[in-house]
Amino acid sequence: MADWVHIIIRAFSALVILFVLTRILGKKQISQLTFFEYVIGITLGDLAGVISTDVESNFMHGIIAILVWCLVPFILELLTLKSKTLRMWxxxxxxxxxKDGKVLEDNLKKERYTGDELLEQLRTKSVFRLADVEFAMLESSGDLSVLLKSEMQPLTPKHLGMxxxxxxxxxxxxMDGVIQKEPLAxxxxxxxxxxxxxxxxGxxxxxxxxxxxDTNGEFTVDLYDDKLQVPQPSERPALLATLKKCxxxxELYSLTTNHPDAKKMYQDCSVMMTKVIQDLHTLLRS
Structure with a gap:
């Protein structure tokens, strides 16, 4: 067998094995790399490269090495689920x-973090002023978690009592001109x-x-023909206008009638309609 054919077979086999083992190890291996997982990843890549191209080496020995390097982190991951001490290690x-709006310089030195790197990480979180930050923590994955000061946090409907x-x-x-029946259901x-x-x-x-x-039942589309203008949904604005007309x-009926009971009924209904409009205004105005 020619060497190039041998290399293709070995490389494809290593790729399949690594793919299967990575799926077994889980999505965490590609989303939150710790130092240990980083070392594992480098080693596995090196092993896969060696057994793919080194036709003189024993293929099964390389596969066994890959299995060991995958089995050990898998077992350790199961153990760390039950032990906080192991997780820390x-x-x-x-x-x-x-902390409390103040940079902890000693912790920056401990993590070998410079002021420029801290500011860069803050900018990735859309924070451009250090004075706006109340708390920031460098996670074990290397990501920076940021908590803004209360007055700098964006308003939410809860803040407005909505x-x-x-x-x-x-x-x-x-999708791609094909109806997706499961999402439709x-x-x-x-x-x-x-x-x-x-x-x-149309x-x-x-x-x-x-x-x-969307969550409100409105249907929106993006067309292949970008020059074709699609009308915007108008049901909700039309409903809001109808409620305001009611x-x-x-109010008009309550002012024009002279019957006391009718006047009170119209006024009560108007108050209830006003409350309904206030409750639904945010939902219907867009």
């Missing part, structure tokens, strides 16, 4: 770099509803690159 622990409905994941019901919609929405927009599903249904009509 093998995964490390976070280091506080900013109650919003539960958000549901947006479902992609059309997850959105609580049917084929008839989807066809009706496409007819409202497009065919074949011309839709992506079509999505409120105004109730």
């Amino acid at each position: 093998f995964e490390g622990k976070g280091t506080v770099l900013i 109650k919003l409905g539960t958000e549901k994941p947006t479902q992609t019901v059309i 997850a959105a609580g919609k049917g084929m008839g509803w989807l066809q009706t929405e496409l007819d409202k927009l 497009v065919t599903k074949e011309n839709v690159f992506l079509g999505q249904v 409120e105004a009509d109730l």
